Amino acid sequence: MSQQGDGAATARYKQAAAEWAVDGFVQPGMVVGLGTGSTAAFVVQRLAALRERGRLLDVVGVPTSRATEALARSLGVPVSTLDAHPVLDVTLDGADEVAPDLSLIKGGGGALLREKIVAQASRRVVIVVDAGKLSPVLGTHWPVPVEVMSFGWRSQARFLESLGARVTVRHGAGGEPFLTDQGNLVLDCAFGPIDAPEALAASLGARAGIVGHGLFLNLTTDLVVAGPKGVEHRAR
Numbered sequence: 001m002s003q004q005g006d007g008a009a010t011a012r013y014k015q016a017a018a019e020w021a022v023d024g025f026v027q028p029g030m031v032v033g034l035g036t037g038s039t040a041a042f043v044v045q046r047l048a049a050l051r052e053r054g055r056l057l058d059v060v061g062v063p064t065s066r067a068t069e070a071l072a073r074s075l076g077v078p079v080s081t082l083d084a085h086p087v088l089d090v091t092l093d094g095a096d097e098v099a100p101d102l103s104l105i106k107g108g109g110g111a112l113l114r115e116k117i118v119a120q121a122s123r124r125v126v127i128v129v130d131a132g133k134l135s136p137v138l139g140t141h142w143p144v145p146v147e148v149m150s151f152g153w154r155s156q157a158r159f160l161e162s163l164g165a166r167v168t169v170r171h172g173a174g175g176e177p178f179l180t181d182q183g184n185l186v187l188d189c190a191f192g193p194i195d196a197p198e199a200l201a202a203s204l205g206a207r208a209g210i211v212g213h214g215l216f217l218n219l220t221t222d223l224v225v226a227g228p229k230g231v232e233h234r235a236r
């Protein structure tokens with residue numbers, strides 16, 4: 001299949017998984033965390049489409065990024081904040097890499113910190129992916145995004161290298177350093193397959209100047225994955 005064909009199929013799987021997840025997990029009156037990225041965009045679009053049919057009109061979304069907030073508003077999906085709703089019924093979000101125990105690497109779109117805050121505030125965390133995201137071991141396919149304050153970022157880069165990472169400063173499409181919604185830098189850290197993600201997460205979490213990282217461990221409650229064989233649901 002051509003690259004273009006692969007991309008079109010992947011988009012179809014993302015959409016199928018997103019729609020299945022919205023239809024299966026979002027109930028009237030719920031407050032729903034809205035993830036970030038192309039798969040999460042299909043979630044927002046499904047909520048908007050259902051609203052147009054008069055369904056789920058009282059569902060409110062809590063976006064994990066300015067981009068998702070703008071998309072939801074543009075499609076007429078009501079949005080609120082985590083301050084107004086400190087406990088969410090469910091969050092629907094994508095991921096970059098999914099291990100068999102449903103641990104994740106996230107943050108390819110740079111929204112890792114808000115995504116993790118929202119996930120930790122949610123009773124249920126439903127991760128929606130195409131089958132290409134499945135991986136035997138985290139780190140096999142993706143670097144771990146690490147969000148750092150710009151103050152002293154080179155020290156963080158050296159620290160991350162000391163943990164075994166090949167570190168790349170993320171840049172935007174125009175060549176400028178990418179800044180998160182919090183105004184921080186993202187260091188993409190290629191560790192290769194990660195044998196002990198809990199230990200790595202503890203090291204990253206203990207370092208001042210690192211404000212977030214893309215290892216999402218013990219957060220996923222449900223995985224919805226779509227591929228050539230259809231849509232599959234796994235619960236943890």
Ligand SMILES: O=C[C@H](O)[C@H](O)[C@H](O)COP(=O)(O)O
Pocket residue numbers: 035036037038039040093094095096106107108109110111112115
């Ligand atoms: O920061 C972005 C998020 O973690 C996304 O959920 C992740 O990068 C997956 O993105 P996509 O759905 O576009 O593949």
